[in-house]
Amino acid sequence: MKFYSKLQDWLEGPFSQKMQKFMQNPYMHALQVCFTIILPMIMVGSLASLFNTFRNFVSWLPDLSLINSFSFGLISIFMAFLIPYTIMESKKLQKQKMITGFASVSALIALANPQYVDGNLVVNAGYVGTSGMTVAMVVGLLVGWLFSTYFKHGLFKKDSSLPTVVVVWFESILIIFVLILACIFIGQAVDLFSLMEVVFRPLANIGNTYLGFLLLYMIMALCYCCGLSAWTIWPIVCALYLTNIAANAAAVAAGQSPVYIATDELVFMGWCCLGGLGCTLPLNILMIRSKSKKISTIGKAAIASSIFNINEPVMYGLPVVLNPVMMLGYMAVSFIVPTITYIVFKLGLVSIPAVAMMMNFLPQPISTFMVNSDFRGIILWAVLFVLTYFIYLPFFKAYEKQELENEQEA
Incomplete structure (x- = not known):
């Protein structure tokens, strides 16, 4: 308890201030x-995905995947607009914020190198969805910096007699053009959206070692809690x-034992994603029990999705994403849980596991038992659940204190 107390004091004090x-x-x-701002769009997509989970068991239910495609599936476009828009707003450039957001969206789509096919503009759907989040974030930040710097100096003198709206029009034309x-030329020359895959490809060579197993998981977790696409x-x-x-399946068929630990079944259906990447189901339990009305309300709204391993409402609602205190707890869990899991197996x-299943939305520990039919796996799952709960506890309490103070001030 002393360790938890000291850790919580440090989180609430020097660390939180910095x-x-x-x-x-x-x-x-x-x-x-x-x-x-985009949290409602994420939650709409999560609900559609949750509903479609039941179609695996009730085939006559309607397919709602298009709802996810037109909400969470357009997240890169939302990001490309909102990031530079907010930067301009923070820098008191109110009249230029809207056109800056539009320019950023245009830049993102130009980088996606869309093609005209029979008179139709064709863009890779992934590039405007989750696969394009990294590029959208970089584009948004760069456009926000570039436009704020440009408009701060401007082409016209401050005492110009021209109407402000006309000044904004003429100043915008050059930089947008x-x-x-530039983005058209870059998009035709380089596929920035696939570049990340090339950058991370060497990791696959060490993916079956402990270091590789842990590194792949932690990189996805780090991307996720930084607001980037974990995918x-x-x-x-x-x-x-x-x-x-x-x-593994071939080995079992030949009468041998499976040897590869790094599988989707083990990581996402079994033991490393309790409620989603970063094991946020125990964190969701903490949220429900919170003294903060805001946190408790979000926790109750998110629990149904968490049970089916959809944790965007927790990640973006608490939030864990870009929340310095919760990010520390999230990364601690993302180190400890995969480490224990790898050692045990x-x-x-x-x-x-030696059966290909890939039904990541099945509730755990039901799916945990299904992947290997070993009751010892249920015991391991329970141990990891309790351990994760207590790892998150001090970080959550520190953040909860901040929210309670904000609620009292309000």
Whole structure:
């Protein structure tokens, strides 16, 4: 208890003060505001995904995947607009904020290198959805910085007799023209959206070692809690996991024991994603029991999704994303849980999954038992759940104290 008390004091004191100062700069503030505003769109997509989970068991239910496609599936466009818009707002450039957001969206789509096919503009859906989040964030921040710097100086003198709206029009034309033209050339020359896959490809070579297993998980977790798409490196992770589960199934068919730990079944359906990436189901329980009305309300609204391993409402609603205090707890869990899981399976204390399933939205520990039919796995799941609860506890209490103080002031 002394350790928890000291950790909580440090989180509430020096760490929180320094981080709050850092998060107040216009660019970090813009990211926080962006994810707060788009939360309803994320939750709508999560609800659609949750509903579609039941279609695996009741085939006559309607397919609501398009709702997810037109809400969460357009998140990169929302980000590209909101980030520079908020930066301009923070820098008191109210008259230029709207056109800056429009220019950023145009830049994002130009970088996606859309093609005209039979008179139709065709854009990769992933590039305007979750797969484009990283590029959208970078574009939004760069456009926000570029336009705020440009408009701060301007082409016209401050005492110009021209109407303000006319000044904004003429000042905007040049920079928007140059921005879109540059993005068109870049988009045709380089696929920035696939570049991340190339950057992370060497990780697949070490993916079956403890270091690789942990690193792949922690990189996804770090991306997620920083507001980036955790699925940026999914093509690499998926290729590794599918190869491994196929090899495990072949080994069992040949009368041998499965050996590959890094599989989708073990990580996402079994033991490393209790309620979603970063094991946020125990955190959701803490939220429901919170003394803060805001946190408790969000926790109650998010619990149904968490049970089906959809944790966007927790990540963006609490939030964990870009929340310095909760990010520390999230990354601690993302280190400890995969480490314990890997050791337990490496020692043969629980059977390694050898059946391809990939039904990540099934509630745990039901899916946990389904992947290997080993009751020892349920015990491991319960131990990890309790452990995760207590890892999150001091970080959550520190953040809860901040929210209670804000509620009292309000």
